[in-house]
Amino acid sequence: MSLLIISSCSDPSTVGLQLAPENNQIGVFFVEFELDAEVVLLDSFNTTNQSILVVGDEVDPYFGKTRGTGYTRLFLDVFEPRPGVDSKLDSAFFTLDVVSVNGTDLDEPKLFSVHRLSEPILDTLYYNFDELMFEQTPIASYQVTFLESKDTTLRLPVTEEFADELFDKMRRGIEFEDLFQFRDYLPGVAVEIEEGANTTAGINLGFQTGIQVYYSAPGDTVSVEYSITSASSRSFNGVRSDRTGTPTDVVQIPQVAYKTGSKIGMKANLGMVIKVDTSPFDEFLDTLRGITFNQINLELGEIDEVPEGQNPIASLVMNFTDDTNNILTRSRDGQPLTVQRDGQPQLALDPDGNEEPSTIAPAILEYDENEEKYKVQITSYTNAIYRDQIMRKDWLLYGNSPLGGDAFKRSLRQFVMDNNKIKVRVIYSKRN
Numbered sequence: 001m002s003l004l005i006i007s008s009c010s011d012p013s014t015v016g017l018q019l020a021p022e023n024n025q026i027g028v029f030f031v032e033f034e035l036d037a038e039v040v041l042l043d044s045f046n047t048t049n050q051s052i053l054v055v056g057d058e059v060d061p062y063f064g065k066t067r068g069t070g071y072t073r074l075f076l077d078v079f080e081p082r083p084g085v086d087s088k089l090d091s092a093f094f095t096l097d098v099v100s101v102n103g104t105d106l107d108e109p110k111l112f113s114v115h116r117l118s119e120p121i122l123d124t125l126y127y128n129f130d131e132l133m134f135e136q137t138p139i140a141s142y143q144v145t146f147l148e149s150k151d152t153t154l155r156l157p158v159t160e161e162f163a164d165e166l167f168d169k170m171r172r173g174i175e176f177e178d179l180f181q182f183r184d185y186l187p188g189v190a191v192e193i194e195e196g197a198n199t200t201a202g203i204n205l206g207f208q209t210g211i212q213v214y215y216s217a218p219g220d221t222v223s224v225e226y227s228i229t230s231a232s233s234r235s236f237n238g239v240r241s242d243r244t245g246t247p248t249d250v251v252q253i254p255q256v257a258y259k260t261g262s263k264i265g266m267k268a269n270l271g272m273v274i275k276v277d278t279s280p281f282d283e284f285l286d287t288l289r290g291i292t293f294n295q296i297n298l299e300l301g302e303i304d305e306v307p308e309g310q311n312p313i314a315s316l317v318m319n320f321t322d323d324t325n326n327i328l329t330r331s332r333d334g335q336p337l338t339v340q341r342d343g344q345p346q347l348a349l350d351p352d353g354n355e356e357p358s359t360i361a362p363a364i365l366e367y368d369e370n371e372e373k374y375k376v377q378i379t380s381y382t383n384a385i386y387r388d389q390i391m392r393k394d395w396l397l398y399g400n401s402p403l404g405g406d407a408f409k410r411s412l413r414q415f416v417m418d419n420n421k422i423k424v425r426v427i428y429s430k431r432n
Contacts, residue, residue, distance in 0.1 A: 056200025103199025
């Protein structure tokens with residue numbers, strides 16, 4: 001159901017338009033209508049090799065309890081010199097290259113822990129509902145208070161028992177002769193944050209995340225570092241979600257659209273997105289003849305208040321969907337079909353010269369911190385529907401920007417809003 005408001009403006013400047021005196025026979029009209037929405041839990045949400053471990057524990061009245069665990073293999077440089085049999089262990093740390101933090105009460109300590117996997121990470125695809133067995137006693141742990149520093153490298157002291165065992169293997173064992181034997185010994189690690197932390201950290205994989213062992217030879221006063229990193233290592237993020245007793249408790253089956261009362265919301269890495277019913281565009285466009293669209297804006301929000309220390313999803317794209325609630329793709333190359341940026345063609349030519357949907361410049365709903373809204377212009381898109389150049393489709397809003405990888409798989413960011421706050425604002429003109 002949509003609410004349609006039409007008004008004629010005697011002073012077009014009140015809606016941001018400037019008309020020349022010779023165009024005074026043109027009537028300018030402002031129309032506003034709402035779009036209804038539901039939520040969809042995406043199926044087969046692949047989190048393999050996202051380069052970021054999403055480690056978090058959050059509780060929210062709309063989404064319930066969400067827990068993220070990061071799983072990764074470790075990489076061994078077999079050409080790095082090993083400690084001699086008479087070397088002495090000085091210290092050992094597990095470092096975590098934290099690149100983002102989203103949470104509450106960040107002035108209070110948060111406990112991170114690293115656990116040895118009990119089973120290997122296989123050369124297969126992993127999804128956000130996947131998890132692996134790991135030892136409950138951590139091999140390293142550390143409490144950190146983030147305060148203003150949310151981009152830092154944490155140094156978690158390795159337990160004495162594991163450090164001694166690892167160092168003995170480094171000096172004498174076949175486990176460090178090649179990568180395969182090493183992974184038989186240490187299949188990988190799971191990284192977690194304590195229950196009740198209400199905080200999520202993004203941990204960058206690479207040379208700054210892994211084990212650092214410091215040792216010295218007899219008579220040496222300077223320690224030598226031996227590194228076991230997460231560079232070039234297979235990884236994935238697992239997510240547990242308990243939505244019992246919340247508005248999203250009804251969301252049970254993936255790829256099914258659900259009403260969740262008066263609210264809708266999105267949560268990254270959980271794979272919960274918003275489906276927008278765009279049928280009110282038909283009702284509106286069917287009433288128009290001989291008009292010119294001057295500007296069409298889409299707005300979501302205001303969103304509900306975001307607690308201090310947290311950040312909402314930064315931007316959204318509008319993927320086309322249908323009754324399957326899947327993201328529709330172009331048949332030729334599998335590219336996702338999206339609303340294209342204003343001023344860009346909504347159609348393109350394929351290699352044979354035939355028209356097909358354009359995919360090169362997705363329109364981005366950017367979050368405006370001052371207004372607490374997501375906003376984008378969709379004039380070109382609406383004009384293409386009006387002129388029968390493209391067929392109207394419903395949208396799946398997905399929390400991502402086309403640049404820099406898939407941000408929706410690299411955090412647990414979220415937002416919640418009233419369902420009646422998705423609005424289309426149209427300014428058009430026609431001659432009297």
